[in-house]
Amino acid sequence: xxxxxxxxxxxxxxxxxxxxxxxxxxxxxxxxxxxxxxxxxxxxxxxxxxxxxxxxxxxxxxxxxxxxxxxxxxxxxxxxxxxxxxxxxxxxxxxxxxxxxxxxxxxxxxxxxxxxxxxxxxxxxxxxxxxxxxxxxxxxxxxxxxxxxxxxxxxxxxxxxxxxxxxxxxxxxxxxxxxxxxxxxxxxxxxxxxxxxxxxxxxxxxxxxxxxxxxxxxxxxxxxxxxxxxxxxxxxxxxxxxxxxxxxxxxxxxxxxxxxxxxxxxxxxxxxxxxxxxxxxxxxxxxxxx
Ligand code: SAM
Numbered sequence: 001x002x003x004x005x006x007x008x009x010x011x012x013x014x015x016x017x018x019x020x021x022x023x024x025x026x027x028x029x030x031x032x033x034x035x036x037x038x039x040x041x042x043x044x045x046x047x048x049x050x051x052x053x054x055x056x057x058x059x060x061x062x063x064x065x066x067x068x069x070x071x072x073x074x075x076x077x078x079x080x081x082x083x084x085x086x087x088x089x090x091x092x093x094x095x096x097x098x099x100x101x102x103x104x105x106x107x108x109x110x111x112x113x114x115x116x117x118x119x120x121x122x123x124x125x126x127x128x129x130x131x132x133x134x135x136x137x138x139x140x141x142x143x144x145x146x147x148x149x150x151x152x153x154x155x156x157x158x159x160x161x162x163x164x165x166x167x168x169x170x171x172x173x174x175x176x177x178x179x180x181x182x183x184x185x186x187x188x189x190x191x192x193x194x195x196x197x198x199x200x201x202x203x204x205x206x207x208x209x210x211x212x213x214x215x216x217x218x219x220x221x222x223x224x225x226x227x228x229x230x231x232x233x234x235x236x237x238x239x240x241x242x243x244x245x246x247x248x249x250x251x252x253x254x255x256x257x258x259x260x261x262x263x264x265x266x267x268x269x270x271x272x273x274x275x276x277x278x279x280x281x282x283x284x285x286x287x288x289x290x
Contacts, residue, residue, distance in 0.1 A: 015046050015054065017061050019204065019234040025061075027054055033128045038120040040172050045128050051232060053129055055096055057121070057167055065131050067231035068098050072132070073268040074228040074276065075240060076102035079161050079194045081257050081273065082249045086160040087111070090188070092148035092176065093198075094165035095121030097133035103163070104135045105263055112141050113157070117172050119145040149175045152184040160190050164197035169208060177212055182219040182243070194244045199225055202283040203235035209283075213290055216243045223290050224249055226276035227283075228267070239283075250277055 013029040028049040035044050044056040052065025063071065076099055080086055087110045089103045095116040103112050116122055122143065125133040136143060144151065148164075162185055167173040175181050176197070185195050200208045209225070216223050220243035227239050242249050255270040279287070 015044070015048070015056065017056070017059060017234070023234070025232070025234060027051055034124050036120060036124075038118050040118045041167075043118075043120055043124060045124055053131075054232070055121075055125065055129060058171070060168065061232045062167070063096055063098060063132065064232045065129075068096070068132055069265075070228055070230050070267045071238075072098035072102045073265050074226075075099055075163055075165055075196055075198070077263075077265065077268045078226065078240070078249065078273055078276065079163070079196050079242070080106055081255075081261075082247055082253050083160055083192065083194055084252075084254075088157070088159045088161075088190075089113075090157075090159040090162045091115070092152070092162065092164045092166065093117070093173070094163070096125045096129055097122070097136055098131075099163055099165045100138075100141055101132060101135040103161075104138045104140060106261065109140060112138075113144065113159075114141060115144045115146060115148045115151045117145070117147050147172065149181055152181060152188060155188055157188065158190050158193075159188055160193050162189060162193070162195040164195065166198050168200065177208075177215065179215045179218050182216055185243075186219045186245075189245060191245055192247055194242060194247055194249070195220075197241050199239035199241040201233065201235040201238045202227070202280070202286065203237060206286045209239065210287060212241055213287060216241060217290075220244070222246065222248070224277065225279060225283075225287065225290065227279060228276060237280075250274065 014026045016024050016026045018024045029046045031047040033045045041057045054064040055062040089112045091099050091114040100114045166176045169177040222244045224242040
């Protein structure tokens with residue numbers, strides 16, 4: 001398999017994610033469900049002893065059955081409960097389906113377009129990772145297999161929310177963190193729109209966090225960062241970036257809409273929403289005035 005594995009015996013197989021060249025996290029593998037080299041990346045799905053199924057792309061953990069709810073709650077519901085009436089949502093990446101699943105739980109959403117570059121990720125998750133891919137057949141979802149950068153440059157549609165659920169800034173995901181992409185995001189966003197994007201980790205990716213915000217600053221006056229704790233991502237503490245044309249993700253957050261929605265969550269709640277924007281001092285020092 002392409003995930004880095006070590007084995008001492010038949011019953012002792014581990015999948016290992018390396019953090020740079022100085023640390024790693026290992027998962028005990030019970031069963032290998034899929035391994036392939038797609039046109040874009042190495043794709044592996046394994047069943048593990050402690051985290052259920054775990055999806056790896058290029059040897060990095062994308063999500064696990066045990067903790068995917070954290071990431072998907074936080075990328076989707078924070079903006080969904082700030083925007084006053086999100087009806088048209090665009091997801092870039094997100095091939096496992098978890099982000100679209102959470103967006104589509106909101107009955108007010110009329111249309112969700114998901115643009116994933118790698119159809120094999122979608123196919124493998126549809127077959128083996130039903131926990132996240134369970135909403136692919138929702139009639140409100142338009143699933144497009146194409147480059148999100150190209151889609152963003154060409155689309156004439158307007159969206160209330162854009163959620164960039166991407167891999168790290170390497171390979172085909174690199175332009176998703178760049179200035180040209182965000183110029184197009186601004187063009188495509190409604191006047192009361194918001195974009196939320198995968199913002200890396202303050203522990204290991206300080207420079208990447210600064211760069212993402214610097215690139216956002218070239219298109220958007222209003223920029224924010226919020227954090228969440230994830231079990232399987234290196235460092236544990238990870239971030240999303242937000243940019244808006246005017247909305248404030250704290251000041252315009254209407255807590256009453258959570259109860260009114262009738263939705264329940266395993267990670268997200270009103271207190272978590274507010275607390276997520278309280279960044280630790282070392283992260284604030286790194287980011288300056290955003
Ligand atoms: N939650 C994960 C994380 O932060 O580790 C990311 C989820 S993973 C499903 C991200 C997806 O982005 C991958 O399926 C990858 O194929 C897709 N992706 C990367 N570059 C892309 C691009 N340029 N356009 C559309 N999708 C892209």
